[in-house]
Amino acid sequence: MDFNDTPEQAKFRAKCREWLEANAELKENKSGGHSDSTLEDHLKVAKAWQQKKYEAGWAMLHWPKEYGGIEASPIERIIWGQEEAKFNVPGGIFEIGLGMCGPVMMQYATEEQKDRYLAPMAEGKEIWCQLFSEPAAGSDVAGLRSKAERDGDDWIINGQKVWTSGAHYSDYGILVVRHDPDVAKHKGLTFFFVDMKSPGITVKPIKQITGQAGTGAGFNEVYFDDVRIPDSQRLGEIGDGWKVAITTLMNERLAVGDAKGSDIEEALILSKTKDDAGEAMIKNDSVREKLADWFCEANGLKYTKFRTISALSKGEAPGPEASITKIVSANKLQEIGNFGIDSGDMAGMLIDENDGVSSFQGAWLGAPGLRIAGGTDEILRNVIAERVLGLPQDPRADKGIAFKDIPTKA
Amino acid sequence: MNLDFSDDQKFLQDEAKKFFDKEGGLSNARAVMDNSLEGDEKLWRKIIELGWTGIRIPEAYEGLGLGHLELCVVAEELGRSLAPVPFSSSVYFFTEALIKFGNEEIKSDLLPKLVSGEVVGTYGIAEDTHQATESNLSVTVTSENITGVKIAVPDAGVASHMILVVKSKSGADLRLVNLEDSSVTITPQKNLDTSRAFFKVEFKDTPSKLLGESGEGWTHIQHLLDQAAVLFAFEQVGGSQAALDMAKAYSMERFAFGRQIGSYQAIKHKLADMYIALTLAKSNCYYGAWALSSESAELPLAAATARVSATKAFQLCSKENIQTHGGNGFTWEYDCHLFYKRSKVLSVLLGSEASWKEKLVSNLEKTNTLAKG
Structure with a gap:
C-alpha cells in the first residue's frame, strides 16, 4: 500500500505540470477563481483557456485519436484533473460538451457532421448543452412529454425542458423528445441535436433558492415553439431515443x-x-x-x-x-x-x-x-440497492401501457 | 496510488474465507453460545496449524514473519464468520505487545510458544464500570508483584499469560504475568455475547515482568490499542458485510403483499444505507491499514477514524439485519442476533464509541491543517 504514482504516471504528471506551469498561474489559495467576473468575461477567459489546451493537445484527453484526443486512460484523466485543479484556470463550461455531447456525436452522427461539429466543440469555439429533464419528468426522465412531429424532412418540436445548465450561452444542444405517445414510455422517444439559435427556442434563466439566476453555469428553462429540426440531425433510429440517452447519462455518472x-x-x-x-x-x-x-x-x-x-x-x-x-x-x-x-x-x-x-x-x-x-438521494439509494446489491426493481404502474394512458394525476 | 492489498494478501484472505466456511461458519459461534463454552478449541487448533498466530512473529522466533496487512485480511474473515477463538486477544494485543515491548529473554521464551499454541495471551485494561485512565488505575505493582482486579478480560479461561496496565511508582507500567500462577483467581463474567467469554482476574502479590519502560505503560497501551483498533475495525467490517449479505438474501426470498420485500423502497433504502456505512468504514479501514503497516505518525488519527466508522457500520448493519428479518430476526433460531451481540461487544471492547470520537477529535485538534484528497 502506498499513495505514489507508478513511474509512467509520475512521468505523465510531470508533463501535465510542466505545461500548466508554463501556461497558467498556481492558485494562491483554495478559493481562488473567477467567481467575481461577469458572465461575458468568464466565457471569454474560459474559451481562450480551452483554445490554448486544444492547441497543446490537452483539451479532450479521453477522445479517440481520430477526433484529436490522445485516448488517455482514466487514471491519466484523473492526474490531469488533479494538476489542473491546482491552477487558477476557468472551468465548468465545456464539460457537458466534451463529456456527454461529444461521445454521443462520435457514436451516432454522420462523418460530415463529426467533421463539422467535433473540432469547434473541442476548441471551445462552440458550447453544447443537454436538454433532457422536463417540468413533469425529473427522476422519471423517460416520462418526458416534449413532442416531435414529422413534417417532410423535418421534425417540429414543441414543449419545455428545464434545469438545462448553460443553455443561455450554448450554441448547440442534445435533445430527447417524444415522437409517439401511443407506444410504451421508453419506446416512443427519439434523440436529436439542435442549433440553440433556431427560431422558436426561448431560454429563461431559473431563479434558484439562492436568489441567483443565469450566473456562471446557471440553470435554465428552455421553451420549444414549433422549432424545426432536420431529420439529418437525428441521432440513432426513430424510437431509440432512450437507448441513446442512457449512453450519455452513463457518461454523466462518471462526471458527477x-x-x-x-x-x-x-x-x-x-x-x-x-x-x-x-x-x-x-x-x-x-x-x-x-x-x-x-x-x-x-x-x-x-x-x-x-x-x-x-x-x-x-x-x-x-x-x-x-x-x-x-x-x-x-x-x-x-x-x-x-x-x-x-x-x-x-x-x-x-x-x-x-x-x-x-x-x-x-x-x-x-x-x-x-x-x-444528477440523481436524487432517493434515486441513488435505489441505484445502490438495485445495481450494486442486486435487489429487484419496484413494480411499475406505467409498464406495458401506452404513454398516453399513463396516469398523471389523482 | 495503490491503496489496495497485494495479490498474495488477497489470496490469503480468500483462503481464510474458505477455511472458516469449511469449518462451519457461524455454526461455531452458535455452538459456543448454546453450550456455554469458553471458545471453540478445535477451530483454534486448526488456526494454529495454519500458522496464523505467528503471522507477525519474525522467522527467527519460528513465525511467518509477515506484516500487519496480512493480519488485516485475516481479521476481516474472523469478523465475517464471528469465529469464537482467542485470536484477537492473543494476536492483536498480546503478541504485538511482546514484539514491540518485550526484551530478548521474553521474546525468545514466549514467541515460539505463541506460534505452536503452547502459550495463549490476553490483556487487561478495565477495572470498574468507568473508563480506565492513567490516574484512576487501582491494580498496583510493588517490587515486581501485582495486586488488584481487572474485569472484562477476554479469553482468560484459555489464556496462559496476560499483559496488563498497572499503577507503578513511576506512573503506569505495562506488565506481563503468567495466569497459571497460584496467586491468580479467574472467575467467568456473564456478558451479552456468549459466543465470547470474559473473566474477572484477581491478582494477589502475583509475580510480573516489565514490558517497555517503567512509567510509560499508559503510552504503551495506547499504542497497542491504536494498533488493535485497526484490526478490530476489519473484524467489524467483515461482520457488517456478512449482516448486509444476510439481510439482502432474506429480502429476496421473503414475500409480503405478493412481492419480494426487497422490491420495496423502505427495504432498499435501508440496505443502501447499510452499504454506505460499510463502504465508508471499509475505506477508513484501508487508511488505518496503511497507517498501521507503514508505522505512520498518523496511526492514532487513522485508528480512531477506522474504529468509529467501523463501530457505526457494524451496529447499523446488525440491527437493521434483524429489522429486515421481521419477527424471525428476533428468534434464537435465526443468526441475526449473533451479529447484533458481537457488534455490541466489539463496540465497547476497546473503549466506547464516545471515547474513540474523543481521541479522534483530540488528534484533529493537534493538527493545524489537513491534507485535502
Missing part, C-alpha cells in the same frame, strides 16, 4: 463527483477559532461529536476515491464503491453549512453587506440542490 463547498477542514478551523461563550467551540462536546462524524465521512470518501483510483491505476475496473459519493457529500455539506450558520448564533442568519453570503451560508443554500441534481 463530490459536492463542492464547505467541508470538515473549514468546520474544524471555525471550531478552533470561533469563540463560544468564553472558549473555542471545539471545547464543546456536542461540537466535538459532530466533527468526529464529519471527519469519518470526509475521510471515508477520500479513501473511497483512492480505492477507485488505485483500481484504475492498475488498469482494473473499479468496484461500485464510488456510488456512495454524492449522497454522503451533499448531506454532509448541508450539515456543515447549517453548523457554520448556527455558530454565529443570532448573527448567523445575517448576510454581510460587503462580502455577501459566507461559504457556510452558501453551502446551506446550495446543498438542497446538490441532493437533487
